[in-house]
Amino acid sequence: MGEGFPILSVLVFLPLAGALLIALLPGQRVHWPAVAVRVLPGDQQASAKWIALAFAFATLVIALVLFVLFDRAGSGFQFTDTFLWVSAQDVGFDVSYAFGVDGLSMPLVLLTGLLTTIAVLISWRINVRPKEYFAWLLVLETSVLGVFTSLDLIFFFIFWELELLPMFFLINVWGSGRRSYSAMKFVLFTFFGSAFMLVGFLVMGVAAGTFDMREIQESALAGAVLPVPAIFAFIFLAFGIKLPVVPVHTWLPDAHTDAPTAASVMLAGVLLKMGGYGILRLLFTLMPETAAAADVALAILAAVSIIYGAVITVRQTDLKRLVAYSSVSHMGFVLLGVAGLGVVGMSGAAMQLVTHGLITGMLFVVVGMIYDRTHTRQISAMRGLAHYLPLLSAMLVFAGLAGLGLPALAGFVSEVTVFLGAFGRHEPQTAVALIGVLLAAGYVLWALQRSVFGPRDERWRELQDVRAWWEFLPLGALVSLIVLLGVYPSVVLDVFELGVRPIAEGIAVVQPDVVESEALEVARLGRGG
């Protein structure tokens, strides 16, 4: 291990390098050396965003190349990059600097690269302290990429915590509404979970003698100072808050609503995904026995989140808050799929991470663009936007329909896969969750009817529809990807299957009765008879 070019280290730290570069820019308008004059605009605001875009885009390109080069026939972690960082075998543990991607993390890395680039583009008009803003955005990308690629619990934890810092500042400085309250709430909730997670990690690492997640076995945890279910519960608390699950979801609507658009996109698009990723990568991989035993409870939590989240969403009158609350419901599908314990359910859950990232990301982008023009987010204050903002309205309708799970768009595939994967094991929970699909149609169509449709309103006469390239690019990319994944989901689904298959197999060893479909048995018998 560790041979070859450390491409993942480059990937993870490239945005951080960009952030440092931006931070080192001179604060005032300066005269660049003659060579740079042609390349960099003279004021720091413009150069900060161009640098941010260059680094975010470069990271996206690397992620894309890795995705293409990713060996679909192989298994386990690829592009690994490892060396021993702390060897403390005399007190019983190792910490290694280890990065790698497998089928589970590869698409999420790509999603992060994409959404960060989009986040930079839609922030093109930021003029309050732009240097810091773009630097924090890039730091955020590094931290999330670190979470998705770390193979060592200590590094996982460091990156997990690192994410708080940029997010806190992005909400607190560039946010709106009760931004300080929301930023603090976000930090407190996450921190609360992290404290428990750290305890869980330390207990696990010391008991197993290593923090390398590839080497930790559940059997090795038997002698830990805490019982395994307690470790599981501690770590789940952190991931559950992040996902989020009801009842620890209340940080989410506040943080999403008061964050600037780009931060909302990152928050919904990739940060929530760390919760779902963590559940699969750590809980279900490292503690399959406990996970399998917790499946009913998890499925109940999932069904409650789906329905509760959707019902509350119906009552929202602020368009952005409505989108935020819908995430609670949609992320419940992740938990439901995972609780199915099989390949289909887990693939669906993983797929839901990506599709929700794209769709909700797009919803936040569009809502942000509408807010920039109308200066309102109150649904009751909008109406008939389609008359003067036809393209932007069409984009809202598109994203909304994707959000309610319309076929041929990405969300449908993941939702149906989750349902198929979960029903065999959790019939009542899945049946209840199905109602969420109807509720989603309710809140989406209600919002569209009142904001986009309706009579012409002269207040919007002067508004300009989408014009700028930095608005077209993100919208175009998101629409194409949402359609692509809806029509040809295998692009991502096959990769995810590679990642979740070992997890499902690990669970099948301890829980051999996991059968997602009574399968062809009956059909075959029928054919014979």
Next chain:
Amino acid sequence: MSTPVSEVVVWLILGLPVASFVLIAALYPVLRRYSAPAGWIAMITVGGSLGISVWLLMETINAAGQPLGFETHELVDVGSLLITIGIRLDGLTAVMMVVVTAVSFLVQVYSTGYMHGDRGYARYFAYMSLFTAAMLGLVLVDNLVVLFAFWELVGLASYLLIGFWFHKPAAAAAAKKAFLVTRAGDLGLLAALIFIWVRAGTLDIATINTEIVGAVELGLLGQTTLTLFAVGLVAGAVGKSAQFPLHIWLPDAMEGPTPVSALIHAATMVVAGVYLLGRFFPVLEASATASDLIAWIGVGTALGAGLVAVVQTDIKRVLAYSTISQIGYMMFALGTGAYAAAFFHLMTHAFFKALLFLGAGSVNHATNTFDMRRMGGLRTAMPVTYLTFVIGALSLSGVIPLAGFWSKDEILIEAWDHQRAIFALALVASGLTAFYMFRAIVLTFHGSYRGGGQLEPGGHGGDAAHPHESSWSMRGVLVLLAVPAVAAGFLTFGGEFQTWVLGALPHPKEGHFVFDLGVFLASTIVAAAGIGGAVAVYQLRLINVAALRAGRLRPVYHALESKLYMDLLVEDGLVRRFFHGGLARAMARVDEQGVDRALDGVWHASFEAGRWGRLVQNGQVQMMAVALVAGGVVVWGAVVLFWA
């Protein structure tokens, strides 16, 4: 099985309207201003689809309606989940494709006249192409999940087209209502497909119809499984095909442009539920529960909607309730085992109901209204519209020898053999059909003209004070549709039509012509009574309706004019008061006041604790020094005491 038909050609039927949609969307910036090409693109592509469909119908007729084999393609393969996409082409598919493309083509020709000058002309044809593509996909595919995908996409097209004039709040509301109500039924279909996959491991339609049904017969799979699956299918069909209690969206859907009502909400999309149950007919047959369920829902809907149609004052709503009622016929036909008759009626209905809707659209162009109280006497100003409308109404009323007679009679004969009560109810509904149709004809075309309506902003039509016949594209289509409304029934004489659709079943049978003198007499007398009654009441005014309405029949009228209170119950009661204003409101309160506050409370508590702790860390050097010394003394004392 080898086949002379190339798969690509079959996909082209679907591909052409898709191409039209993509092309119009891509050229939209131009077509928004110079919109005429949009209509041509849509018409030419759907015309191409029509041509291929007719040819394929010939091919399947040669194969006695039995499926032509095609390769299926893998779409998703994850773990034990395999979703394939392929073509299922048999007599049933071919008939459906011809009906869909033929009506779609004619309606689009008509639309070039009807929608002429509309600001959204190009957008309209893009949506129409999208609809046609989705509908063709729905009848063409061989896999239940893919079918469900197209099923939802026709719902999308319906949503977009009902809300086409989105500046009208009523249209926007109706679009939302249609989507939501049908989706409630779709949940049943979704549940059914999840359920059958989990229990039987397949989503392939043919496999379900043969092997899974066979496995149930052999006792390898529980009957309950099959019944639950079938009931799920019925739920989906009830939503999409506007059957009780999910019919409430269809009358509101009349807010869409009239050609849309003709194509989507009369001829094609609303019969998707009939297609679904017909496609899974072996499953339905194997489950008596599901068969009975759909038979009673169907006949109840046929009767109830027929009653409500009698008091409607809006000509499109009369036709909407009539559609609900006629689909009820097809549904109970399926429930009573009259599979071929159901599809025969589906086909004839598609033609004469599209004709009637387009006639209503023509009237609207002349008068700027759909309110029959503002019409009257139009037969002289609009002879072509009048004549074709009467032909459509006669066909719908089941008057021999028009198309509607043959198909309706066949359903009645089978109902008579199967379940007398259903036959009796259906016969009453049949009389109501004749009554409300001729009531509409009298109110619209006879008597004296009552002035028409105001031209709405962005609306169509011209000078309502002097109504005139519509453009050639509209009149021509009415005449073209009148032909099958008269003659399509003749396909039954040699049993040809029945043979085609029966070929789609796992155990194909030879179709044959059925006729029963008793049923013929009964239905003809009832139709004549309905027509005569309508003429007597509304033309000759033998009975004073206004007095009845104000007098003894007041509660009856009130119930019927309130659409039997279904909107009140579902929209106002269930959704608005119970759900939105009650349950959801309460839960949102709990979320804000309860959960959120409680968690905030935790933080406050920890801050409080922190404040106490902070008293120590107050930064006063003196106090720290005191504490340091005191601590040192304590430690020293402890060491001395315990160690020594």
